[in-house]
Amino acid sequence: MPMHKEERAMEKVLIAGEWREAHASGGFRAEDPKTGQAIGPEYPVSRWEDCDLALNAATEAFKEMRGIELEKIAAFLEQYAANLEVNADALVAMAASETALPASPRLSQVELPRTTGQLRQAAAAAREGSWQNVVIDTKNNIRTHFAPIGPVVVFGPNNFPFAFNGIAGGDFAAAIAAGNPVIAKAHPSHPGTSRLLAEQALAAVKQTGLPAATVQMIYALANEDGLRLVSDPRTAATGFTGSSAGGLRLKAAADAVGKPIYLEMSSINPVVVLPAALQERGETIARELATSCLMGSGQFCTSPNMILLTQSPEAESFVATMTSAFEAAPSQPLLSRGGLEHLSKCVDELVGAGAKVVTGGKREPGAAFCYDNTILRVSGADWLEAPETLEKEAFGNATMVVMAKNVDEAQQIVEHMEGNLTGALYSANSGADDADYDRMAPALRARVGRLLNDKAPTGVAVSPAMNHGGPYPSTGHPGFTSVGIPVAIHRFAKLDCYDNVRAHRLPKALQDKNPNGTMWRSIDGSWSRGDVAGS
Amino acid sequence: MPMHKEERAMEKVLIAGEWREAHASGGFRAEDPKTGQAIGPEYPVSRWEDCDLALNAATEAFKEMRGIELEKIAAFLEQYAANLEVNADALVAMAASETALPASPRLSQVELPRTTGQLRQAAAAAREGSWQNVVIDTKNNIRTHFAPIGPVVVFGPNNFPFAFNGIAGGDFAAAIAAGNPVIAKAHPSHPGTSRLLAEQALAAVKQTGLPAATVQMIYALANEDGLRLVSDPRTAATGFTGSSAGGLRLKAAADAVGKPIYLEMSSINPVVVLPAALQERGETIARELATSCLMGSGQFCTSPNMILLTQSPEAESFVATMTSAFEAAPSQPLLSRGGLEHLSKCVDELVGAGAKVVTGGKREPGAAFCYDNTILRVSGADWLEAPETLEKEAFGNATMVVMAKNVDEAQQIVEHMEGNLTGALYSANSGADDADYDRMAPALRARVGRLLNDKAPTGVAVSPAMNHGGPYPSTGHPGFTSVGIPVAIHRFAKLDCYDNVRAHRLPKALQDKNPNGTMWRSIDGSWSRGDVAGS
Numbered sequence A, B: 001m002p003m004h005k006e007e008r009a010m011e012k013v014l015i016a017g018e019w020r021e022a023h024a025s026g027g028f029r030a031e032d033p034k035t036g037q038a039i040g041p042e043y044p045v046s047r048w049e050d051c052d053l054a055l056n057a058a059t060e061a062f063k064e065m066r067g068i069e070l071e072k073i074a075a076f077l078e079q080y081a082a083n084l085e086v087n088a089d090a091l092v093a094m095a096a097s098e099t100a101l102p103a104s105p106r107l108s109q110v111e112l113p114r115t116t117g118q119l120r121q122a123a124a125a126a127r128e129g130s131w132q133n134v135v136i137d138t139k140n141n142i143r144t145h146f147a148p149i150g151p152v153v154v155f156g157p158n159n160f161p162f163a164f165n166g167i168a169g170g171d172f173a174a175a176i177a178a179g180n181p182v183i184a185k186a187h188p189s190h191p192g193t194s195r196l197l198a199e200q201a202l203a204a205v206k207q208t209g210l211p212a213a214t215v216q217m218i219y220a221l222a223n224e225d226g227l228r229l230v231s232d233p234r235t236a237a238t239g240f241t242g243s244s245a246g247g248l249r250l251k252a253a254a255d256a257v258g259k260p261i262y263l264e265m266s267s268i269n270p271v272v273v274l275p276a277a278l279q280e281r282g283e284t285i286a287r288e289l290a291t292s293c294l295m296g297s298g299q300f301c302t303s304p305n306m307i308l309l310t311q312s313p314e315a316e317s318f319v320a321t322m323t324s325a326f327e328a329a330p331s332q333p334l335l336s337r338g339g340l341e342h343l344s345k346c347v348d349e350l351v352g353a354g355a356k357v358v359t360g361g362k363r364e365p366g367a368a369f370c371y372d373n374t375i376l377r378v379s380g381a382d383w384l385e386a387p388e389t390l391e392k393e394a395f396g397n398a399t400m401v402v403m404a405k406n407v408d409e410a411q412q413i414v415e416h417m418e419g420n421l422t423g424a425l426y427s428a429n430s431g432a433d434d435a436d437y438d439r440m441a442p443a444l445r446a447r448v449g450r451l452l453n454d455k456a457p458t459g460v461a462v463s464p465a466m467n468h469g470g471p472y473p474s475t476g477h478p479g480f481t482s483v484g485i486p487v488a489i490h491r492f493a494k495l496d497c498y499d500n501v502r503a504h505r506l507p508k509a510l511q512d513k514n515p516n517g518t519m520w521r522s523i524d525g526s527w528s529r530g531d532v533a534g535s
Helices: A048-065 A070-086 A088-099 A103-128 A170-178 A191-208 A223-231 A244-256 A275-298 A313-328 A337-352 A380-385 A407-415 A434-445 A487-492 B048-065 B070-086 B088-099 B103-128 B170-178 B191-208 B223-231 B244-256 B275-298 B313-328 B337-352 B380-385 B407-415 B434-445 B487-492
Strands: A013-015 A018-020 A024-031 A038-046 A134-137 A142-148 A152-155 A182-185 A215-218 A237-241 A261-264 A270-273 A306-310 A356-359 A374-379 A398-404 A420-426 A448-453 A493-499 A521-523 A526-528 B013-015 B018-020 B024-031 B038-046 B134-137 B142-148 B152-155 B182-185 B215-218 B237-241 B261-264 B270-273 B306-310 B356-359 B374-379 B398-404 B420-426 B448-453 B493-499 B521-523 B526-528
Touching (some): A024 A191, A038 A048, A048 A215, A070 A103, A070 A191, A142 A170, A152 A170, A170 A182, A170 A487, A191 A215, A244 A261, A270 A275, A270 A407, A270 A434, A275 A313, A275 A398, A306 A313, A306 A407, A313 A374, A337 A356, A337 A374, A337 A398, A374 A380, A380 A407, A398 A407, A407 A434, A434 A448, A487 A493, B024 B191, B038 B048, B038 B088, B070 B088, B070 B103, B070 B170, B070 B191, B152 B170, B152 B223, B170 B182, B170 B237, B223 B244, B237 B244, B244 B261, B270 B407, B275 B306, B306 B313, B313 B374, B380 B407, B398 B407, B487 B493
Parallel strands (some): A134 A521, A152 A182, A182 A215, A237 A261, A270 A306, A270 A420, A306 A398, A448 B493, A493 B448, B134 B521, B152 B237, B182 B215, B270 B306, B306 B398, B374 B398
Antiparallel strands (some): A013 A018, A013 A215, A024 A038, A134 A142, A356 A374, A521 A526, B142 B493
16 A cells, blocks of 8 residues: 555545545555556545544434335345446456456456345345344333444455455445445555445445435545544444454454444464374365465465364375475465565464474565465474464465374364364264364364364355354454344344334334234244234 | 451352352451441452352353253253242342342342242243254255353342342343353342352252352452453353443453453433423323332432423423422432442532532431432533533432423433433323424434333333343443343354254254254244254
């Protein structure tokens, strides 16, 4: 994010339904990860004034959205998805230029369809309404549901320019589905992509008649303004996906004033391959994990950063197979200069802490943001001596093999791990690992949001049963997920109870008549799609 | 809580299934609020060692509880409720002596049955299992539910010696129902009551074969040890009911290390009486609110601390009626010396900030912890000039009338209020207030957890539809409630997802077969009490 202080034409920010000149403290340009060269126009780093204007507009939009028809929210989300499809070529080309992710299949066949799919799932959930978790107690005439919380700020990460973008991704879709306006803080590594997305979001807002400030976007902020934004009285809640350092700063600011903040931060996503599985199908698993580790240059939130094995000849073959696969695969550019620098620093620190380089371990020559596909290795005993330094996420195309002496030691290692999004256990199909599985699984279970069997963690299905969350510090709270409609929507809701409120004044979802005949409601202890009996 | 440093026999703490000598830094005795005299034996202020031992024991207990039969948890909760009933006379007598709350009806006919009722509702929820919110995606074979989070620390308040007691109340019941061990921090204003409760809890643990350290209790702690307790790595989550000052300190400590903490803190519970309701039935409402304000000497979490009226002759009559009722009712002792001092200080500060004393406003002579039933009054304009000082909870038998110039000003006042547990709106049955209601209700709705019509907020029904929560600073998060099974249980759970996990390794709740035929589960998008189809 090279800064330019001089006066020049700059892209505009989206505030209150208009693309406006930013109150800018400076500007920056995107960089092509393949060349390291600045590309595209200059984008503003907003001063606080832009946040202030956006917060005022969002506050007004939220008032207008009160009691809005669920159908209208659904229509917006669907229109937005359709708009993205119409503009797919331009979006994919822009994202490819700013991120160096492959246009095909990754951006056009995988990530964009996933993004439009999320928007449509959110639309369906908003229309159907069950996410509100309506509970009706007819005897006491007390009725409760989850209701929109107010203006939501979403900070998008660098690694999914569409699917986690602050103006289009999962947090955005969930916050809107709940009925909230969103102020997106775009990630500065793909500002052009964010601009194109925001243009389509704004178009959809106009096409479907939502308040103009339902979607707003700024590109970059000084750190202190980010802290101010999440803790401003007008902000109701924040969604953040990104680095631990940034997330924890924002968390502290939001916590101090009691504002909900949902964070998805770092995760090393341990994978444990039990001894008999190594014997039975070590080579297959090694190839599968190598693919998983290098997917998107290892810049997936659930990329396996730690492979935990137990000493044996098969474990050595496993490492050799993974090493060959890492060496055979060309390294892909990382998403940003900062990402390259961070990976390089992390690997150096891990080596400094005692990890050995099996392959890779250095930046590639040239201007591209490329780092060698890297495997590090450390013994279980060494890991246990310094988990606080060796349990570090090296975000990118690097992973660390931890070679435990035996399953006992492997279990100890798991018991010393911090919270993670995922943990995977490979065990023999023969059942020969079952006793070891039964010892390892509870320890791993306690430390992860999603426990996998015999499967790499990098596929995050957009399923109602998905948990893309986990214990701290992988997120800020182990009871929420950022992927998985409808549960993800709850993050951006407050629990609204109505006690003895006159029937006609109740929100439609809480009235005796089921508002759409599809919403599941808990009425006197039973789930039903019907009306309150006798009504 | 008078401290005694000399060596003498002291009550024991409940750790790891035994009543043990405390590692005490000092001791304290309860005080009779009617006489101000110390009563009963000396109780220990625990040093950190006691917390450390309790945390280790809870950690082991939690391991044993893994995969426990739901029935066993339910049996414990029911046995405990039954034990309390058998020992009702002793419990009521002890609580009456320590709190001066009436033995009858309050303690024996209301609060104890409520407490046993909560335990039985929690038992039913644990047994039935729907609280786990099971979501099964058969196509992807991903399955998720809420699972126990780990050792839970519960800090009980002074105002409900049974129903919110750390070792017997709502947070305790919810944490146990989820499958967690509890470390209770009893409130030092009723240590004998807490001891009797804990004895019955321990008996029930033994009767039903739960791990001995499922329930543990200490009486008092230095502030710094409380902070250490909620942020210890072995603590999974904390429930706290009490003062803002204490709650916010604990919140900061827990937040800093990403530990969930659920707080119920102060709330002024505004009641708005609209103009036509004042005309139509002002006197009735005034009497109803006076009763609500003085219930339990005004020491209910939902006691109305602010009555918002609009200027009119009827409003003056309303104040006169409330004043007569406050003056006619004998003042009851407050729960503790500290509570008396706090109320006295708060009233003085409110008067210092411009509130006028309508009646009361001073401590009563004598040794009892009695304060005059007190009504303060301030104009809407004055309130709007200093909401930060006038929006103060004077916990106890004091309330403040805010007299707004008109409904516009009343609305402004509501818009300047902080988060509260409840907000009540009285409007005319004739419909003459409806336009004003429609303006006021959204503003109030945004600031409270429970919105009431034509009803005082002090009745908190233990209903699945109850929300005993609200926006910050009344609690720490607007999406959770501390009363209302099963929703209250979610606070003490983490979201556990199983991805491709082999069928026999899944928790019973997630297996194809519905484990008890009563648990509601969302299977491929539909709620069902059946098995997964085809299984």
